Amino acid sequence: MQAEQTTQPAIELTGLEKTFGRQKVLRQVNLNIAAGKTTVIVGGSGQGKSVILKHMLGLVRPDCGSVKVFGQELLKISKKELNHIRMEFGVLFQNSALFDSMTVFDNVALPLRERTKMPEAQIRAKVREKLDMMDLKDSDHKYPAQLSGGMKKRVGLARALVLNPKVVFFDEPTTGLEPRNSSITRR
Amino acid sequence: MEILKPFAKLGDSCLSLLEQSGRMGIFLFSCLVSLVKPPYSPFAVIRQAHFIGVRSVFVILFTGAFTGMVLGLQGYYTLSKFGSEGLLGSAVALSLLRELGPVLTALMVVGRAGSAICAEIGIMRNSEQIDALECMAIDPLNYLMVPKFIAGILVVPLLTFIFDIIGILGGYLIGVILLHVNGGTFFQGMYSSVEWLDVEMGIVKSLVFGLLIVWIATAKGYYLHLEKSGGFGAEGVSRTTTDAVVISSVAILVWDYLISAIML
Numbered sequence: 001m002q003a004e005q006t007t008q009p010a011i012e013l014t015g016l017e018k019t020f021g022r023q024k025v026l027r028q029v030n031l032n033i034a035a036g037k038t039t040v041i042v043g044g045s046g047q048g049k050s051v052i053l054k055h056m057l058g059l060v061r062p063d064c065g066s067v068k069v070f071g072q073e074l075l076k077i078s079k080k081e082l083n084h085i086r087m088e089f090g091v092l093f094q095n096s097a098l099f100d101s102m103t104v105f106d107n108v109a110l111p112l113r114e115r116t117k118m119p120e121a122q123i124r125a126k127v128r129e130k131l132d133m134m135d136l137k138d139s140d141h142k143y144p145a146q147l148s149g150g151m152k153k154r155v156g157l158a159r160a161l162v163l164n165p166k167v168v169f170f171d172e173p174t175t176g177l178e179p180r181n182s183s184i185t186r187r
Numbered sequence: 188m189e190i191l192k193p194f195a196k197l198g199d200s201c202l203s204l205l206e207q208s209g210r211m212g213i214f215l216f217s218c219l220v221s222l223v224k225p226p227y228s229p230f231a232v233i234r235q236a237h238f239i240g241v242r243s244v245f246v247i248l249f250t251g252a253f254t255g256m257v258l259g260l261q262g263y264y265t266l267s268k269f270g271s272e273g274l275l276g277s278a279v280a281l282s283l284l285r286e287l288g289p290v291l292t293a294l295m296v297v298g299r300a301g302s303a304i305c306a307e308i309g310i311m312r313n314s315e316q317i318d319a320l321e322c323m324a325i326d327p328l329n330y331l332m333v334p335k336f337i338a339g340i341l342v343v344p345l346l347t348f349i350f351d352i353i354g355i356l357g358g359y360l361i362g363v364i365l366l367h368v369n370g371g372t373f374f375q376g377m378y379s380s381v382e383w384l385d386v387e388m389g390i391v392k393s394l395v396f397g398l399l400i401v402w403i404a405t406a407k408g409y410y411l412h413l414e415k416s417g418g419f420g421a422e423g424v425s426r427t428t429t430d431a432v433v434i435s436s437v438a439i440l441v442w443d444y445l446i447s448a449i450m451l
Contacts, residue, residue: 083324
């Protein structure tokens with residue numbers, strides 16, 4: 001996780017608990033994530049890493065505990081304020097979560113088209129820049145179903161970075177990537 | 188205690204039903220609020236209107252024509268027993284405008300578009316595409332559901348209109364061309380018996396059915412991950428889609444009765 005250099009933790013989880021059905025996934029999780037650092041959460045599969053991530057993104061409500069992002073308690077703020085915080089996030093999902101009815105280009109352009117008032121020419125330039133960065137410049141017209149797992153991950157990463165977010169969340173960033181391409185996420 | 192188990196199961200089912208109803212009610216309310224909130228996306232509405240409407244026209248023409256034809260045939264057979272073949276036009280028109288037009292159109296749209304909408308949203312939920320939208324600060328209700336709601340409410344009445352017209356022509360074909368009922372009597376009977384209330388009832392029903400179809404299909408897909416019977420994977424999507432079609436069809440018939448009872 002990368003964040004801007006400040007002294008205050010970018011994300012604070014306190015006493016977080018979550019149960020799905022009868023399965024307790026998180027039990028008293030306390031975690032401070034400092035700004036400007038790369039933080040890695042490691043654990044066996046099914047132990048709740050993705051669930052922690054979803055709490056930080058405000059996608060899942062905890063049974064108890066608190067989630068503070070940039071000093072704001074996610075459970076107590078309005079949807080508008082939550083969206084304002086989310087504008088500072090870039091997320092690479094475990095399975096890339098690309099929109100399968102859109103081309104690679106449109107997938108990466110979506111946040112710019114929906115969340116900014118940038119002119120189309122500027123959007124095109126910005127998307128091309130990110131696709132070039134991910135070695136995907138010849139795949140912009142393809143649909144996600146026509147891509148390999150590694151290429152999907154790189155498209156997901158290009159989309160996560162296109163708004164130049166302050167914080168980038170990676171859920172299993174190198175799974176399915178060959179060693180050469182997994183270095184892209186480290187960069 | 189073993190003896191209390193059936194009661195516990197019954198209570199569990201009741202709670203689950205209440206929870207699901209509440210969830211769907213809140214979903215509908217949130218979507219209706221989102222209808223008036225910007226950003227507005229006319230192109231997305233046109234795309235959805237094309238998907239729900241234009242691509243359903245062929246099936247509506249086909250079912251409308253055969254419904255009108257069978258009404259003409261059965262109506263003639265029944266009315267001729269009383270020497271009232273002249274009332275065939277009004278029987279066909281009233282049956283279509285009040286009941287069969289809105290109901291059969293809605294059932295066709297459920298089968299063709301409602302199931303597809305539910306599967307589309309369900310797959311988006313399963314593959315984290317809806318989560319991705321939320322993380323990009325894009326409201327999934329506004330971005331995904333609102334264009335479908337507007338298109339459904341606009342398009343189902345138009346499809347019903349097409350169904351009614353083609354159905355009346357089908358009835359005319361059988362009654363007048365094949366069974367030699369007088370053409371003038373056919374249309375005069377229709378003209379004198381159809382009132383504005385009959386047309387109004389058809390319009391109200393088709394508007395409500397359009398809303399019901401999109402509401403149930405989108406809500407079932409959106410909450411796929413919360414389905415008690417397990418909503419994940421291809422099987423979860425197929426089960427939820429089947430549920431959406433069944434619930435929509437039943438809801439259409441129930442609301443058909445309720446609207447008729449209120450308006451008559």
